[in-house]
Amino acid sequence: MKTTLQDKTKIQVEDLNFFYRDRHILKDLTVRFAENSITALIGPSGAGKSTFLITLNRLWENLPEARMSGKVEITLDGLRRDIYQGNLPVTELRRQVAMVFQTPNPLPMSISRNIAFPLKMAGNRNQEEMRHRVEQALKMAYLWEEVKDRMNDDARKLSGGQQQRLCIARALVLEPEVLLMDEPTSSLDSTATEVIEDLLLELRQHLTILVVSHYLDQVKRVADRVVTFEDGVIISS
């Protein structure tokens, strides 16, 4: 699948500038991303790829001396929302725009509780529904078959690849529309990487995915589109 002009825009970024103190990190970025697509963000270390991702879910806002200007609009629940204006609570934004990090970060609790955690934080109290949604999320993340008989085990006992799929399941349990992934396979071996890549291709049916990757073979395998950053600027897309 390649991005075409007919594709529906999911994310629209205009004149985005980002600074850490007086360092100008992202420079006048204007770019859009189509719905149900996988975009790989590539470019040299320090080019601003990770910083760009966190402008899409406001994760930078608590960093000291960080500031941003510009506009980010994301279509959520069918409505185009300006994520920095109006009344979109940040918890709601992050429910819809989930993120998976480079190193798997399971919580120090059981597999089951790891996935149920975001549901509890969102106020869900119905045990039966929670069990069902936990199972669905683990199935979507291709992990259910491997863990269904050990749901009460500490999640930190899982292998690295399993832990990363657990983190993906945790990101998916609140049914986000956008998934941001910052080098999700860089700490994994080739077998675990392959499983995650297959998973991304499957998830594209439901989600818009932006993935930072340093691996060009991976980019070729999964990406519909490649956006190249260099020194805070998009040099090709």
Ligand SMILES: Nc1ncnc2c1ncn2[C@@H]1O[C@H](COP(=O)(O)OP(=O)(O)OP(=O)(O)O)[C@@H](O)[C@H]1O
């Ligand atoms: N919290 C922070 N405070 C100050 N400067 C930061 C902070 N986070 C990142 N930077 C700087 O911002 C610039 C862009 O970093 P960023 O992590 O976005 O690049 P990147 O392209 O994702 O790099 P990599 O591929 O190595 O992850 C770098 O010069 C980095 O040192």
